[in-house]
Amino acid sequence: MAAALFGSVLLLAPGRAATILWTDVPQKLEQVVYSVVTYDGAALQSTFATEHSDTIYLLADVDSFVSVRKAFVYYWPLTREWKIDSDTLNEQLTGSLVISGGQHRVLLPVDYTYRSTTSRYGISWESYTDEQARQETSEYQDASDALARAVVAYTNTENRLNAERGRLIEAIRSLVRAGKTAEAQRLVTQYNSLVEPVAPVQLGYEVRPLQKAFGVNLPQGTYSMHLRDWSGGTLEGSEKQLVVFSPLSAGVIGYDIIPGDRWTRPQESSSVMDALYVSGTSDLYLRPFEETELNDLDYSRMVDNQSLGSPRLFRWVRTRQVQSSVLHLRAEGAGSRPAEAASIVIEQPYFVHQVPGSSLGYQIVPFNQSQPDQQGHDPSLVAFHLPSGSGRLRFYLSRPDGTPYPGSEREVRVLRQDRHGNGLFLLALLPLLGLGVPLLRRLKSGRT
Amino acid sequence: MSSSAAPIGERAQRSAPLRLRAVRVLARRRLLEHLLTPATWVLATFGLVLAFLIVEGFVRSVDSSGFDFSLHPPYEIIYGIIGSAFGVTYVRQLFGDGPFAFASLVAFAPVLLYLCLTSIQRFGQERRSGVVDLVAAGPADVPAYLFSFGAADTLVVVAYLALTGLFLAISGIVWNLAFGLTLVAYLLELLFFAASLLGLALFLVSLVRQPASAVALFLMVAAALAFAEVLSFAMVGGGPGSGAIVASWVLRWLSPFYYLDAARMAARSEQTLQFFSALLGQAVLCAAFLTGAYLTARSRGTQ
Numbered sequence: 001m002a003a004a005l006f007g008s009v010l011l012l013a014p015g016r017a018a019t020i021l022w023t024d025v026p027q028k029l030e031q032v033v034y035s036v037v038t039y040d041g042a043a044l045q046s047t048f049a050t051e052h053s054d055t056i057y058l059l060a061d062v063d064s065f066v067s068v069r070k071a072f073v074y075y076w077p078l079t080r081e082w083k084i085d086s087d088t089l090n091e092q093l094t095g096s097l098v099i100s101g102g103q104h105r106v107l108l109p110v111d112y113t114y115r116s117t118t119s120r121y122g123i124s125w126e127s128y129t130d131e132q133a134r135q136e137t138s139e140y141q142d143a144s145d146a147l148a149r150a151v152v153a154y155t156n157t158e159n160r161l162n163a164e165r166g167r168l169i170e171a172i173r174s175l176v177r178a179g180k181t182a183e184a185q186r187l188v189t190q191y192n193s194l195v196e197p198v199a200p201v202q203l204g205y206e207v208r209p210l211q212k213a214f215g216v217n218l219p220q221g222t223y224s225m226h227l228r229d230w231s232g233g234t235l236e237g238s239e240k241q242l243v244v245f246s247p248l249s250a251g252v253i254g255y256d257i258i259p260g261d262r263w264t265r266p267q268e269s270s271s272v273m274d275a276l277y278v279s280g281t282s283d284l285y286l287r288p289f290e291e292t293e294l295n296d297l298d299y300s301r302m303v304d305n306q307s308l309g310s311p312r313l314f315r316w317v318r319t320r321q322v323q324s325s326v327l328h329l330r331a332e333g334a335g336s337r338p339a340e341a342a343s344i345v346i347e348q349p350y351f352v353h354q355v356p357g358s359s360l361g362y363q364i365v366p367f368n369q370s371q372p373d374q375q376g377h378d379p380s381l382v383a384f385h386l387p388s389g390s391g392r393l394r395f396y397l398s399r400p401d402g403t404p405y406p407g408s409e410r411e412v413r414v415l416r417q418d419r420h421g422n423g424l425f426l427l428a429l430l431p432l433l434g435l436g437v438p439l440l441r442r443l444k445s446g447r448t
Numbered sequence: 449m450s451s452s453a454a455p456i457g458e459r460a461q462r463s464a465p466l467r468l469r470a471v472r473v474l475a476r477r478r479l480l481e482h483l484l485t486p487a488t489w490v491l492a493t494f495g496l497v498l499a500f501l502i503v504e505g506f507v508r509s510v511d512s513s514g515f516d517f518s519l520h521p522p523y524e525i526i527y528g529i530i531g532s533a534f535g536v537t538y539v540r541q542l543f544g545d546g547p548f549a550f551a552s553l554v555a556f557a558p559v560l561l562y563l564c565l566t567s568i569q570r571f572g573q574e575r576r577s578g579v580v581d582l583v584a585a586g587p588a589d590v591p592a593y594l595f596s597f598g599a600a601d602t603l604v605v606v607a608y609l610a611l612t613g614l615f616l617a618i619s620g621i622v623w624n625l626a627f628g629l630t631l632v633a634y635l636l637e638l639l640f641f642a643a644s645l646l647g648l649a650l651f652l653v654s655l656v657r658q659p660a661s662a663v664a665l666f667l668m669v670a671a672a673l674a675f676a677e678v679l680s681f682a683m684v685g686g687g688p689g690s691g692a693i694v695a696s697w698v699l700r701w702l703s704p705f706y707y708l709d710a711a712r713m714a715a716r717s718e719q720t721l722q723f724f725s726a727l728l729g730q731a732v733l734c735a736a737f738l739t740g741a742y743l744t745a746r747s748r749g750t751q
Contacts, residue, residue, distance in 0.1 A: 267514035
């Protein structure tokens with residue numbers, strides 16, 4: 001009996017050891033993988049589609065770039081998604097991308113790049129192809145090199161200046177110790193006359209390295225596509241369905257509503273049908289942004305080809321903050337501010353600083369670089385300020401020339417939370433009076 | 449008494465004024481039944497109290513940064529339940545313009561369910577006891593009988609929706625909540641939804657002999673359609689999807705819940721055409737159910 005048990009342990013041991021050793025090593029498969037880079041109006045989105053995914057999603061009438069490559073893919077059970085091991089194999093496949101459905105298109109690879117420009121309203125992206133792309137990257141390279149040279153020159157000048165300052169300080173100390181105050185004074189004047197070098201200005205934009213891919217810009221529709229290699233055949237595993245979708249609505253204005261006492265908890269108003277309810281205990285700061293309304297499934301899969309989404313829901317995706325606009329206000333209802341019955345608010349920069357002490361709150365103040373705590377800082381936000389009040393406030397956004405932005409109308413309502421609902425509760429009980437109808441009927445029939 | 453072998457509806461050609469008069473008389477009788485039943489008043493009160501609690505909870509869930517589900521525990525539960533069924537985007541949109549979309553639905557649900565169940569029960573009972581045949585032997589026929597049920601219940605629905613609308617409007621004035629065209633749109637959706645669901649109830653009761661079985665069948669079908677609607681909001685990966693999800697996509701065209709949601713979403717996106725299309729869809733569905741009920745009653749008889 002003991003021998004049998006020992007024997008079975010011996011037999012099972014190698015298998016058990018193998019399980020322990022290899023259970024977490026994912027199996028890697030060589031597959032044709034599509035890489036997709038696109039700009040959704042707010043950020044550059046890149047995803048990939050393995051052979052396990054049969055559909056790629058793109059925005060209609062927007063430049064997107066698709067490349068096909070051979071790579072190892074493996075399933076990662078912890079995050080339940082496919083991953084690419086591009087270190088071992090990452091071979092870009094050449095040929096032409098054939099797109100059918102509607103008009104038949106055969107696309108050849110192009111050089112492309114994206115330029116990102118940073119402003120106080122955020123980052124915007126622009127795509128360039130072929131000659132323009134090469135020119136952009138070349139100019140950016142030159143500008144970067146020039147900046148690097150300027151930084152080196154600035155650093156050298158700064159180092160030389162510091163060395164000179166050190167030398168002068170030593171000399172002044174020696175002269176002071178020796179009692180030669182006149183000569184020391186001369187060196188102090190020389191020290192003060194040293195000019196600080198000007199730091200080179202940052203570029204404020206970035207151009208991504210040049211890459212090769214198929215430039216896809218299609219109208220809304222469902223297409224099929226595959227990679228045709230140079231021999232004219234279809235590359236196995238490259239057949240995909242391409243869903244090109246349009247926004248339900250675009251260019252609509254949404255708002256970040258930031259309460260003055262809770263800078264970290266902004267509320268978002270996406271739809272013109274939204275009413276903004278607040279308690280009215282704090283000032284509000286509004287930050288308008290453009291947004292598009294996209295199908296939840298289509299957008300989710302465009303951003304990440306493996307993600308899930310609801311085909312029946314539409315979600316608002318913010319694109320960029322609206323620049324140089326004017327807010328038109330109209331206060332209505334009881335307790336409205338008479339001075340602001342109809343007024344215009346101009347966008348201003350503000351600075352957020354933490355309230356000292358144990359309250360640990362935030363305070364939003366107008367940005368003023370002459371204030372000691374704001375020196376060397378950028379504004380925390382650029383927004384419209386609405387003082388706290390009561391009643392109802394309607395507003396819309398316009399361009400500086402007064403042209404209203406579509407879908408920018410909103411309503412802020414300060415709830416009357418001090419009112420108790422006892423009267424309303426009694427009102428809700430009012431239908432109980434209807435019980436009198438059957439009672440009366442019974443009484444009446446009883447009498448008769 | 450007539451038998452199922454001789455369909456009542458075909459027994460005589462009634463003139464339109466006679467049929468209309470029959471509908472009016474029968475509907476008045478049914479309306480009186482509702483008024484004399486204490487349950488009608490109790491459920492109406494219950495619905496309004498629910499609406500009050502939802503609106504009051506919403507007011508208590510607003511602070512300086514706006515509406516926040518986590519400020520009021522019951523709302524946190526509501527957020528959890530609806531959010532897990534339909535997704536966070538849906539639940540945020542549901543309360544985007546205030547509490548009235550949800551409050552009107554919740555206030556209406558008990559009354560509507562009650563109307564559907566009593567219609568089934570009453571129709572089933574009257575058919576079994578021969579009342580339908582008796583009535584149909586006179587100036588009325590089966591369609592008139594069915595329409596009288598629909599007309600009386602719809603009148604109750606209109607009255608109750610008007611009461612709910614008035615109550616919500618008053619609460620809007622008290623707490624400074626926005627109400628206007630959107631509230632009217634929500635109530636209009638509910639009216640069409642009620643008509644459709646009542647039509648479904650009459651159709652199902654025409655299929656089954658026993659009133660209790662008809663009630664069970666109605667509850668089962670309504671629950672299945674509601675579940676299919678929830679499933680249609682499920683997060684999918686873009687592929688063909690599971691069998692249940694595909695089935696829910698097919699079933700939705702026959703579901704009053706689908707048209708209710710479609711109308712609600714269209715109203716929120718200010719898509720007037722889609723809104724009225726959804727109402728039209730609901731009306732067509734209601735007509736289809738009533739036609740189905742009539743045809744079934746005609747072919748199988750009323751006994």
